[in-house]
Amino acid sequence: MSFDWSFLWTHMFDLSPHYGVGLQRTLFMAVISMIFGVMLGMLVALARLSKIRVISGLAALYVWLLRGVPELVILILLYTGLAAAGIFRFNDITVFGMVLPAAMQAAIFGFSIREGAYMGEIFRGGIMAVDRGQVEAAKALGMKRIATLRRIILPQAMRVVVPPMGNQFTIMLKATSLASVLGVPELLLTTQTFAAETFRVFELFIGLAVNYLILTTVWTFIQSLIEARLARHEADTTTEGPLARARRHLFGAATPAGRRAA
Amino acid sequence: MNKSDVVIEVRGVHKWYGELHVLHGLDLDVHRGEVVCLIGTSGSGKSTLLRTINHLETIQEGRITVNGRTVGYREEGGKPVAAREDVIAAARAGIGMVFQNFNLFWHMTLLQNVIEAPIQVLGLNAAEARDRGRELLKRVGLADKADVYPRKLSGGQQQRGAIARALAMRPDVMLFDEPTSALDPETIGEVLTVMEELAADGMTMIVASHEMGFVRRAAHRVVMMENGVIVEDLPAARVDESTGRIRDFIQKFH
Ligand SMILES: Nc1ncnc2c1ncn2[C@@H]1O[C@H](COP(=O)(O)OP(=O)(O)OP(=O)(O)O)[C@@H](O)[C@H]1O
Numbered sequence: 001m002s003f004d005w006s007f008l009w010t011h012m013f014d015l016s017p018h019y020g021v022g023l024q025r026t027l028f029m030a031v032i033s034m035i036f037g038v039m040l041g042m043l044v045a046l047a048r049l050s051k052i053r054v055i056s057g058l059a060a061l062y063v064w065l066l067r068g069v070p071e072l073v074i075l076i077l078l079y080t081g082l083a084a085a086g087i088f089r090f091n092d093i094t095v096f097g098m099v100l101p102a103a104m105q106a107a108i109f110g111f112s113i114r115e116g117a118y119m120g121e122i123f124r125g126g127i128m129a130v131d132r133g134q135v136e137a138a139k140a141l142g143m144k145r146i147a148t149l150r151r152i153i154l155p156q157a158m159r160v161v162v163p164p165m166g167n168q169f170t171i172m173l174k175a176t177s178l179a180s181v182l183g184v185p186e187l188l189l190t191t192q193t194f195a196a197e198t199f200r201v202f203e204l205f206i207g208l209a210v211n212y213l214i215l216t217t218v219w220t221f222i223q224s225l226i227e228a229r230l231a232r233h234e235a236d237t238t239t240e241g242p243l244a245r246a247r248r249h250l251f252g253a254a255t256p257a258g259r260r261a262a
Numbered sequence: 263m264n265k266s267d268v269v270i271e272v273r274g275v276h277k278w279y280g281e282l283h284v285l286h287g288l289d290l291d292v293h294r295g296e297v298v299c300l301i302g303t304s305g306s307g308k309s310t311l312l313r314t315i316n317h318l319e320t321i322q323e324g325r326i327t328v329n330g331r332t333v334g335y336r337e338e339g340g341k342p343v344a345a346r347e348d349v350i351a352a353a354r355a356g357i358g359m360v361f362q363n364f365n366l367f368w369h370m371t372l373l374q375n376v377i378e379a380p381i382q383v384l385g386l387n388a389a390e391a392r393d394r395g396r397e398l399l400k401r402v403g404l405a406d407k408a409d410v411y412p413r414k415l416s417g418g419q420q421q422r423g424a425i426a427r428a429l430a431m432r433p434d435v436m437l438f439d440e441p442t443s444a445l446d447p448e449t450i451g452e453v454l455t456v457m458e459e460l461a462a463d464g465m466t467m468i469v470a471s472h473e474m475g476f477v478r479r480a481a482h483r484v485v486m487m488e489n490g491v492i493v494e495d496l497p498a499a500r501v502d503e504s505t506g507r508i509r510d511f512i513q514k515f516h
């Protein structure tokens with residue numbers, strides 16, 4: 001069977017009869033998991049920076065566990081493993097009149113706790129990158145710890161945190177495809193199902209790849225706009241604009257002229 | 263000046279950084295409206311002394327009071343014990359501090375820097391804080407820079423902004439830790455002028471600085487530190503008559 005161009009064009013942006021819902025599920029899982037992951041990551045970072053050894057130790061253990069185990073293994077353990085052992089079984093629930101299927105809950109849960117570990121490290125790095133002098137100035141003005149964290153440390157840490165956080169979301173967009181293994185009919189699974197019916201695996205998966213590329217590229221532009229806005233107080237007014245940032249995110253940093261020749 | 267005029271009282275203060283004994287039972291009284299210039303070689307403990315006064319550093323022995331109140335600790339059995347966080351913060355609010363590296367909050371404009379603590383700590387409403395903030399920026403000659411971010415300002419401008427930020431808390435005393443030593447020579451003068459005006463207005467100040475021009479124009483006393491104690495303490499008008507460590511120090515550095 002030869003490559004069918006017309007099939008690819010027809011289905012490029014409509015990979016299956018269920019494409020629309022599949023795309024919605026992909027975006028929904030990515031956004032919700034990212035939100036939970038960021039909140040969890042904040043807690044993990046503060047715990048890791050705690051002076052209380054037990055708390056920082058537990059946070060370190062958490063990060064080690066969730067970064068060291070493949071994501072797919074985490075998902076299967078959560079959904080299938082726990083149920084098989086009779087420990088916990090995810091059930092469909094209804095939130096705001098929408099049914100949230102069991103498999104999707106498990107997937108979101110798994111993505112969130114994994115993201116919490118990565119974001120925890122990112123936040124920790126951001127907080128540690130804040131100059132001690134800034135904290136001392138806040139203290140000397142009579143600001144309390146919480147106010148200092150909220151008004152001084154976190155906003156400054158964001159400069160360091162936002163670029164890797166944006167990259168994490170790109171990873172998250174792609175990683176949601178793992179939920180297909182649990183039977184969540186997101187982009188990958190709906191495409192796969194349609195491919196099984198039509199036998200046009202190659203065409204459909206090229207289309208699928210293009211769809212993921214569009215998602216991640218659009219996000220990259222949004223990320224660049226956010227970063228440009230956060231950089232507005234830099235001394236140098238000629239810092240790279242959103243377009244240059246987007247180019248760097250998409251293709252990596254430019255090669256210095258001298259290196260190119262070598 | 264009688265005893266009741268004492269604003270900052272440092273008595274027998276010992277400070278250790280781990281094994282390193284930095285302040286060796288130091289005593290110092292600063293009276294209301296007095297401008298004390300703190301000099302001494304690097305490592306003699308000037309910064310440490312200033313930082314213990316507003317409790318950025320803890321002390322292990324002795325007592326420090328500002329306006330008769332301890333800062334950052336209670337006394338239990340003659341030993342300083344850490345106080346609650348809100349008590350420390352409230353005490354610090356009345357003590358202004360100016361750092362060598364300015365430490366303006368770089369994610370905020372100059373005006374935002376100046377109004378942040380009055381709003382967060384003193385509970386001023388935003389409009390009131392802004393009015394006072396602009397007033398203070400005018401006083402330090404930065405009225406036109408209110409909406410500029412610190413990194414777009416010169417060192418001298420940043421330091422004047424930092425002084426305005428400290429003044430916004432209406433402190434009783436101001437501590438300056440080498441306020442001009444990170445500045446280009448051209449901009450030192452503008453910062454010293456602001457400090458001299460402050461001194462003339464009657465602010466109680468301790469200034470760690472080797473700027474002899476400032477000493478001559480604004481200081482009342484010169485206090486020389488060495489190895490964590492005060493080795494000479496003279497009225498500023500008589501520094502040239504010093505026969506001790508201050509004379510040696512001035513000859514070496516100027
Ligand atoms: N956080 C710290 N931990 C350990 N030792 C410190 C710390 N801060 C200062 N010291 C030490 O304490 C001593 C006094 O330092 P301090 O900064 O008070 O001196 P200084 O008189 O301000 O000197 P300089 O003129 O260099 O600013 C020095 O030996 C210094 O190395």
Ligand SMILES: [Mg+2]
Pocket residue numbers: 308309310439440
């Ligand atoms: Mg010092």
